[in-house]
Amino acid sequence: MARTLHLSHRRSHFPSHPHHHLLQNPPNISSTSPSSSISPPHNCSFGRIFVYNLPVVFNQELLDNCVELDPWHSRCRALSNDGFGSKAMGLSGIVPEDLVPAWYWTDQFAMEIIYHNRILNYKCRTMEPDSATAFYIPFYAGLAVGKYLFKYRWKDRDRYCEMILKWLQEQPHWNSSGGWDHFITMGRITWDFRRTKDEDWGSKCIYLPGMRNITRLLIERNPWDYFDVAVPYPTGFHPRSDSDVLEWQDFVRNHNRKTLFCFAGAPRDTIKNDFRSLLLRQCMNVSGLCRAVDCAGTRCSNGTSLVLEAFLDSEFCLQPRGDSFTRRSIFDCMVAGSIPVFFWHRTAYLQYQWFLPSDPKSYSVFIHRNEVKNGTSIKSVLESYSKEEVKKIREKVIEYIPKLVYAKPKEGLESIKDAFDVAIEGALKRIKEQKQFGHKWK
Numbered sequence: 001m002a003r004t005l006h007l008s009h010r011r012s013h014f015p016s017h018p019h020h021h022l023l024q025n026p027p028n029i030s031s032t033s034p035s036s037s038i039s040p041p042h043n044c045s046f047g048r049i050f051v052y053n054l055p056v057v058f059n060q061e062l063l064d065n066c067v068e069l070d071p072w073h074s075r076c077r078a079l080s081n082d083g084f085g086s087k088a089m090g091l092s093g094i095v096p097e098d099l100v101p102a103w104y105w106t107d108q109f110a111m112e113i114i115y116h117n118r119i120l121n122y123k124c125r126t127m128e129p130d131s132a133t134a135f136y137i138p139f140y141a142g143l144a145v146g147k148y149l150f151k152y153r154w155k156d157r158d159r160y161c162e163m164i165l166k167w168l169q170e171q172p173h174w175n176s177s178g179g180w181d182h183f184i185t186m187g188r189i190t191w192d193f194r195r196t197k198d199e200d201w202g203s204k205c206i207y208l209p210g211m212r213n214i215t216r217l218l219i220e221r222n223p224w225d226y227f228d229v230a231v232p233y234p235t236g237f238h239p240r241s242d243s244d245v246l247e248w249q250d251f252v253r254n255h256n257r258k259t260l261f262c263f264a265g266a267p268r269d270t271i272k273n274d275f276r277s278l279l280l281r282q283c284m285n286v287s288g289l290c291r292a293v294d295c296a297g298t299r300c301s302n303g304t305s306l307v308l309e310a311f312l313d314s315e316f317c318l319q320p321r322g323d324s325f326t327r328r329s330i331f332d333c334m335v336a337g338s339i340p341v342f343f344w345h346r347t348a349y350l351q352y353q354w355f356l357p358s359d360p361k362s363y364s365v366f367i368h369r370n371e372v373k374n375g376t377s378i379k380s381v382l383e384s385y386s387k388e389e390v391k392k393i394r395e396k397v398i399e400y401i402p403k404l405v406y407a408k409p410k411e412g413l414e415s416i417k418d419a420f421d422v423a424i425e426g427a428l429k430r431i432k433e434q435k436q437f438g439h440k441w442k
Contacts, residue, residue, distance in 0.1 A: 043123065043124070044123070044124035046124075046133065046425055046428035046429045046432055047124070047132070047133025047134060047428050047431070047432050048124045048125065048126040048131060048132055048133055048134075049119065049122060049124060049125050049126065049132060049133070049134050049135070049136050049424070049428065050125075050126055050127075050128070050129045050131075050132035050134075050135050050136070050173075051119055051120060051125060051135075051136045051138060052135060052136065052137055052138060052171070054137070054138055054139060054164075054167070055167065057160075057163070058138070058139045058140065058144075058160070058163070058164055058167075059112075059116065059138050059139065059140050062140050062143045062144060063079060063113070063140075063143075066079050068147060069143055069146055069147050070146065070147060071147065071150050075107075075143075075146075078105075078107040078110065079107065079110060079113060079143075081104065082113060082114065082117045082410075083106070083107075083110040083111075083112075083113030083114040083117065083234075084104040084106050084110070084114070084234075084238055084408070085104045085105045085106045085107055085110065086104065086105045087101070087103070087104055087105075088100070088103035088104055088105050088236055088305075090304075090305050091103055091305055091308075094305055094308065094309055094312070095251070095308075096247060096248075096251055098247070099244060099247060099248060099251070101240070102237060102238055102239050102240055102244050102248075102408065103236050103237055103238070104236055104238055105236060106234045106235065106236050106238070107234070108219070108233050108234060108328040109142055109143070109146065109187050109188055109219075110187065110234050111142070111185055111187035111217075111219060111231070111233075111234055112138075112140040112141070112142055112143060112185045112186070112187040113140070113187075114234060114406050114420070115185040115217070115420060115423075116138045116140075116185070117410055118406075118410060118412065118420050119136055119138070119424065120410070121410040121411050122412075122424065123411070123412075124424075124428070129173050132173075132181075133181065133428055133431060133432050133435070134181055134182070134183055134427060134428050134431045134432075135173060135174075135181060135182045135183070136182075136183060136184070137164070137168070137182055137183070137184040137214070138185075139160075139164045139184060140187070141160070141161065141164075141184065141185075141186040141187070141188075141193065141205060142186055142187030142188040142192070143187065144160035144161075145157055145160065145161075145188070145192060145193070145203045145205070146188070148203075157195070157203040157204075158203050158204055158205070158208070161193075161203055161204075161205035161208055161211075162208065165208055165209070165210040165211065168182075168210065169210065177213075178213050179210060179211075179212075179213040179214045180213040180214075180431075180434055181431050181434070181435065182213070182214050182215070183214060183215035183216070183217065183427045183431065184214055184215075184216055184217070185216075185217045185218075185231075186205075186216050186217065186218045187218075187219065188218065188219065189218060189219055189220035189324045189326065190206065190216070190218050190220055190221050190222045190225070190228050191220070191222075191324060193205040193206045194206050194207065194222070195207075206225075212227070213227065214227060215227050215229060215427055215430065215431065216228050216229065217229050217231045217423055217427065218230060218231070219231065219232075219233045219326065219328075220324055220325060220326040220351060221351055223346060223350040223351070229354070229423070229426065229427070230326070230351040230352050231352070231354075231355070231419060231423045232331050232352065232355055232403075232404045232405075232406075232419045233326075233327075233328035233330070233331050234328075234406055235328070235331045235332050235335050235404070235405060235406075236308070236332070237335050237405050238405065238406055238407060238408040239405060239407050239408065239413065239418075240407070240408045240409060241409075241413060241414065242413050242414045242415055242416045245401070245402050245405075245413065245416050248401070249398050249401055252312070252335075252336060252337025252398060252401075253337065253394070253395070253398055255312055255313075255337065256313075257312070257313055257314055257315050257338075258313050258314075259288070259289060259290060259291045259313055259314045259315070260286075260289040260290060260314070260315055260316065260379065260382055260383065261283070261289070261290050261291075261314055261315060261316040261317065261318060261341065261378065261379070261382055262283070262290060262291040262292070262293070262310040262311065262313070262314035262316075262317050262318070262338070263279050263280060263283045263290065263291075263292055263293070263317070263318040264292075264293035264295055264300055264306075264307045264310055264311075264317075264329060265279070265280070265293075265294075265295050265300075265318075265320070265322075265329070266294065266295040266296040266300075267280055267294075267296065273373070275320050275321075275343070275369055275372075275373075276320055278372060278373065279318050279320060279372075279378075280292055280294065282372075282377070282378050282379070283318070286379045289379055290314075290379070291310045291313060291314055293306050293307055293310050295307075307329070307332060308332065308336060311332060311333050311336035311337075311338045312336045312337070312338070314338050315338065315339060315382070315390055315394075316338060316339045316340075316341050316365065316382050317329075317333035317336075317338040317339070317340055317341065318341050318343075318378070319333060319340045319341060319342050319343075319347060319348070320343050320344070320347070320369070321343070321344050321346070321347050325344060325346040325347055325351075326346075326347055326348070326351055327347075330347065330348055331404050334363075334397050334400070334401065334404055335401055335404055335405060337394060337397060337398055337401075338397075339363070339364060339365060339390070339393050339394055339397055340363075340364045340365070340397075341364065341365045341366075341367060341378070341382070342360075342364055342365070342366050342367075343366075343367055343368065343369040343372065344369065345366075348360075348364070349366075354422055354423065354426045355400070355403045355404060355419060355422055356400060356403075357396060357400065362393065362396045363393060363396040363397050363400065364393075365381070365382065365385075365393075367381055402416045402417065402418055403417065403418065403419055403422050404419055405418055405419060406418055406419050406420055407420070
């Protein structure tokens with residue numbers, strides 16, 4: 001029987017001195033024996049994972065306090081259903097009827113919960129730390145820091161990370177390796193954990209002693225940090241079976257795309273020469289060929305089908321950088337079978353190497369932002385692709401959809417590997433190689 005974490009809507013308050021939780025018994029979320037679906041050792045060629053049974057303050061208590069994770073509104077609905085969020089409504093007639101139950105309004109920062117629930121039921125999980133190749137730290141670093149990013153002191157933003165490192169330093173397997181065979185999911189962009197000065201944004205979690213050797217799975221990486229690994233943002237599609245994946249691939253392959261390209265995004269009026277405003281203008285100036293979705297305010301937040309419809313109806317989708325270099329829209333676009341158009345190499349090419357084809361031209365179009373600023377017509381560039389070229393590129397996008405989505409079953413899909421499988425196998429492989437060849441910081 002699959003195991004899961006539980007989310008309650010009760011309101012409670014973070015203790016003023018949270019370190020006392022380190023002395024309490026840890027929660028039950030990972031203390032039971034693994035499910036019967038876990039494969040025998042010979043099926044785990046990259047090794048096996050031991051999941052730390054952390055004190056409740058590092059994960060379950062954060063979920064229990066979901067009403068307090070954001071200074072403006074409750075996060076309980078967004079983090080419900082094992083991190084998948086509320087079931088998507090209003091998709092009838094937009095996606096195949098039998099696939100509607102596979103769609104949720106999933107929050108872009110829910111990755112830590114999704115990974116934790118999956119890894120508790122992972123086929124290569126071991127309950128014996130001495131037999132483990134890798135050690136997973138189920139600390140919800142992104143949820144822990146999210147509340148404190150606004151209107152709080154730097155000490156508040158660093159508190160949880162300092163606590164987890166103190167706890168890890170008391171664990172024998174951590175001390176024997178210095179953390180090089182450990183990995184963690186951090187469900188935000190890397191820059192939220194890289195504060196260099198007290199008055200700056202974010203926590204300094206990644207810069208704290210002890211974090212240097214840990215492999216970190218994030219939704220955006222620092223391309224120059226070997227231990228940062230970028231994994232796909234969660235999207236709304238969570239297939240329940242292999243057949244869901246195959247049916248969706250057929251649907252987006254044969255869907256009638258009425259417009260050449262689309263852009264979903266909000267202009268930044270406070271930014272001089274805002275690039276997204278430029279894209280919106282180009283889109284609106286080619287009536288009938290581009291579909292614009294103005295996401296100002298919360299119009300494109302979880303709970304609307306507007307963006308999905310635009311991507312399904314368009315051959316190409318424009319993907320500028322977001323508030324950081326990446327944006328969830330990249331994956332919403334590709335899952336819908338639309339071909340992404342990038343303007344920065346760091347938006348995808350230097351990020352998601354485990355999940356995307358090695359040849360950028362095989363699945364995307366690149367137009368340098370400076371060319372657009374200097375007057376290059378996006379419409380003209382995209383119209384230069386023949387129907388055969390567009391079909392070939394789209395087929396590559398569709399081929400990679402399984403690697404961009406997170407499956408609904410806690411045990412994963414039957415035979416198709418999803419984003420979780422790719423990420424965990426990748427982490428195991430690199431840790432095994434580090435062990436063999438000694439690639440670690442001294």
